[in-house]
Amino acid sequence: MMISALAVTAIIAALYLAYPAASDANSEEKVFLTHTGAVVRTSGEILDPVYTAQTVEFDPEKYLRDFQYGRVSTMEDGRTLREFTIVARDDQMMEISPGVFYNAWTFNGTVPGPTIRATEGDLIKVHFINNGSKPHTMHFHGIHKAEMDGVFEIVGANGGRFTYEFDADPVGVHLYHCHVMPLEEHISHGLYGVYIVDPKEPRPEADEMVLVLNGFDTDFDMENNFYAANTIPFYYQHHPIQIKKDNLVRVYTVNILEFDQINNFHLHGNLYYYYPTGTYSIPGAYTDMITLSQGERGIMEFTYTYPGKYLFHAHKTEFAEKGWVGLFLVT
Amino acid sequence: MESEKTSRVKVVASGIIPLVLLGAMIFYIFGPGSDLLDFGTPLPNITIERIDFVGSEIHVTVRNTGPIDVSIAQADVNDRIQPAAIEPDRFLARFEAAKVRIPYSWNEAEPYEIGLTVNDGTRFASSVEAAAPALKPSIELVSYFAIIGTYVGIIPVLIGLLWFPFIAKMSQAKYTFFLAVTVGLLIFLGIDTIEEALEISSERLSGAFNGQLLVATVTITSFLALYYVSEKMISRATSHLSKSIAISLMVAVGIGLHNFGEGLAIGAAIGLGEVALSTFLIIGFTIHNTTEGLAIAAPMAKQRLMIGRLAALGMIAGAPAIFGAWFGGFVYSPYAAIIFLGVGAGAIFQVAAAILNWTRKDQKTFSAPMVAGIAVGMIVMYVTSILT
Numbered sequence: 173m174m175i176s177a178l179a180v181t182a183i184i185a186a187l188y189l190a191y192p193a194a195s196d197a198n199s200e201e202k203v204f205l206t207h208t209g210a211v212v213r214t215s216g217e218i219l220d221p222v223y224t225a226q227t228v229e230f231d232p233e234k235y236l237r238d239f240q241y242g243r244v245s246t247m248e249d250g251r252t253l254r255e256f257t258i259v260a261r262d263d264q265m266m267e268i269s270p271g272v273f274y275n276a277w278t279f280n281g282t283v284p285g286p287t288i289r290a291t292e293g294d295l296i297k298v299h300f301i302n303n304g305s306k307p308h309t310m311h312f313h314g315i316h317k318a319e320m321d322g323v324f325e326i327v328g329a330n331g332g333r334f335t336y337e338f339d340a341d342p343v344g345v346h347l348y349h350c351h352v353m354p355l356e357e358h359i360s361h362g363l364y365g366v367y368i369v370d371p372k373e374p375r376p377e378a379d380e381m382v383l384v385l386n387g388f389d390t391d392f393d394m395e396n397n398f399y400a401a402n403t404i405p406f407y408y409q410h411h412p413i414q415i416k417k418d419n420l421v422r423v424y425t426v427n428i429l430e431f432d433q434i435n436n437f438h439l440h441g442n443l444y445y446y447y448p449t450g451t452y453s454i455p456g457a458y459t460d461m462i463t464l465s466q467g468e469r470g471i472m473e474f475t476y477t478y479p480g481k482y483l484f485h486a487h488k489t490e491f492a493e494k495g496w497v498g499l500f501l502v503t
Numbered sequence: 504m505e506s507e508k509t510s511r512v513k514v515v516a517s518g519i520i521p522l523v524l525l526g527a528m529i530f531y532i533f534g535p536g537s538d539l540l541d542f543g544t545p546l547p548n549i550t551i552e553r554i555d556f557v558g559s560e561i562h563v564t565v566r567n568t569g570p571i572d573v574s575i576a577q578a579d580v581n582d583r584i585q586p587a588a589i590e591p592d593r594f595l596a597r598f599e600a601a602k603v604r605i606p607y608s609w610n611e612a613e614p615y616e617i618g619l620t621v622n623d624g625t626r627f628a629s630s631v632e633a634a635a636p637a638l639k640p641s642i643e644l645v646s647y648f649a650i651i652g653t654y655v656g657i658i659p660v661l662i663g664l665l666w667f668p669f670i671a672k673m674s675q676a677k678y679t680f681f682l683a684v685t686v687g688l689l690i691f692l693g694i695d696t697i698e699e700a701l702e703i704s705s706e707r708l709s710g711a712f713n714g715q716l717l718v719a720t721v722t723i724t725s726f727l728a729l730y731y732v733s734e735k736m737i738s739r740a741t742s743h744l745s746k747s748i749a750i751s752l753m754v755a756v757g758i759g760l761h762n763f764g765e766g767l768a769i770g771a772a773i774g775l776g777e778v779a780l781s782t783f784l785i786i787g788f789t790i791h792n793t794t795e796g797l798a799i800a801a802p803m804a805k806q807r808l809m810i811g812r813l814a815a816l817g818m819i820a821g822a823p824a825i826f827g828a829w830f831g832g833f834v835y836s837p838y839a840a841i842i843f844l845g846v847g848a849g850a851i852f853q854v855a856a857a858i859l860n861w862t863r864k865d866q867k868t869f870s871a872p873m874v875a876g877i878a879v880g881m882i883v884m885y886v887t888s889i890l891t
Contacts, residue, residue, distance in 0.1 A: 216590030390624020
């Protein structure tokens with residue numbers, strides 16, 4: 173009796189410990205080519221940050237050249253009125269890298285929010301609705317009245333409303349973001365977007381695009397786990413941005429990266445004219461490498477002479493190896 | 504007859520009813536539709552158990568040691584994202600393990616940190632002090648470990664046995680003193696072994712496995728089992744001669760299990776690339792283990808010298824160091840290592856208890872030579888242990 177009790181206990185203990193080791197392995201080997209070019213043969217699965225179209229909740233392809241000009245009407249004095257409706261939420265789970273889910277806080281459902289674009293002198297009205305569970309605001313960079321600054325006029329949770337009204341001024345590439353404390357938390361979760369003011373005399377015809385340099389601290393240790401141009405790590409490396417040779421390309425770039433002191437932008441096989449903040453029509457530099465602090469932004473203009481694949485990435489290579497890397501495919 | 508049957512049924516029922524009620528309560532608390540425990544957020548937890556450097560890949564063994572299922576989303580080396588394969592798949596149920604294979608041209612002797620990110624974005628990391636190629640069992644390596652095991656285990660124990668004639672010719676009081684030295688050595692070794700097991704448990708085993716309690720459970724169980732066996736063996740032994748051989752045998756078995764643990768430490772240190780550490784381990788254990796021969800020789804010292812038996816006991820005590828080195832170097836598992844060390848500690852305490860019992864028949868348990876001997880034994884072990 174006692175011996176058998178001992179034996180049963182021992183056998184159950186042994187099975188309990190052996191169980192985890194028993195795996196449901198399938199023996200069929202597959203070959204994977206990883207994004208760094210390494211070849212792996214495995215009977216298991218591949219862990220490679222290759223974002224496939226099916227799982228994208230935010231589409232960097234679409235965001236890249238998607239400019240929102242608002243609902244346009246002409247006022248009595250002949251000026252253009254542009255009205256936008258922006259809804260803030262803070263309850264969405266977003267797959268920011270394959271298999272990694274993060275609670276993103278969004279303007280109109282995406283990180284970054286929509287790119288708001290107007291011409292110098294237009295009147296902009298942003299109807300802001302806060303459907304989040306926390307107070308949020310919209311703070312626009314640019315010239316406007318103090319009460320339109322989105323800092324002290326806190327918009328309450330669960331349906332709070334506010335209409336921001338200001339002139340599109342000055343010309344340049346700017347940004348907007350939530351300005352509720354704790355600020356770092358509200359920004360790093362994704363409440364930001366790009367705001368562009370075009371000069372009355374339009375800039376030369378070009379292939380225009382927006383690249384927001386951002387990152388995500390998914391384990392909340394005040395260090396970014398992922399870096400990207402337009403949110404999804406490595407996205408444009410696997411889905412190169414297609415541009416034409418001998419065609420002017422204009423990139424509106426905004427650095428909104430939290431936690432790190434600097435970010436930078438390096439272009440391969442070419443140099444660009446750089447217009448800091450896009451406020452002057454004379455470039456501040458002709459270079460292939462600019463350094464940006466948080467909130468710094470500018471316009472880059474370049475033309476490729478030779479076709480092929482060209483990298484662009486943070487020359488802070490740590491950021492590049494954590495996702496802030498992409499390709500231009502020149503045809 | 505009828506009533507005897509019903510009373511038997513009653514007994515069985517009274518044994519089962521509490522279990523049924525317990526099951527019902529667990530079902531009520533955790534079962535479907537229950538919101539009793541629906542508070543707090545369970546956080547994922549994984550443990551990186553092994554990191555091996557194989558060819559142009561880094562192999563990482565990971566186990567889900569948290570309260571909920573997880574899926575592994577990403578691997579990194581030195582905090583830089585790397586593509587990898589995971590076998591059998593990325594989904595890990597509780598306590599399930601998987602192997603992550605990261606193609607990486609690693610450099611020998613450089614430190615690496617390996618990180619794994621799970622589905623909620625939490626990154627778990629583990630470091631290696633110096634990358635060294637994973638040890639593949641080859642004839643050279645097997646014999647290399649065998650030679651180290653021989654140096655550490657067999658030779659020092661056999662040298663220690665040479666004290667036999669020295670002990671054999673001494674008075675009863677002095678003899679008691681030397682037996683007590685043995686007891687001191689053993690108590691020290693037992694504590695040392697437990698410490699080693701606890702160290703492995705805290706460094707390499709996830710908290711979910713309750714490593715400290717595993718050490719306690721295995722140590723006490725093996726102590727009781729071996730105590731029972733040795734009592735039987737000694738009570739069956741007819742002569743004083745065979746009694747002393749039986750005790751020496753138990754001492755040898757206990758020390759053998761302890762030396763298995765030492766071999767394990769050396770093999771694992773070499774396997775983990777901590778070569779400098781293992782050099783010190785080897786020198787330290789060699790000096791340390793010479794004293795173990797004394798422990799085996801002492802109980803037999805008042806008998807006629809039987810070189811063959813003594814040598815055999817020396818082998819029983821020393822040879823496990825070789826097996827330990829093989830195990831530690833080639834198939835290291837923290838869980839198995841803790842069990843082996845726990846058994847070793849139980850065995851050693853059992854032997855110490857047996858010798859104390861044995862000497863008590865001749866005189867008071869804690870006579871002057873006894874107290875002095877235990878103290879000397881422990882101090883000698885402490886001093887030689889500083890060398891490791």
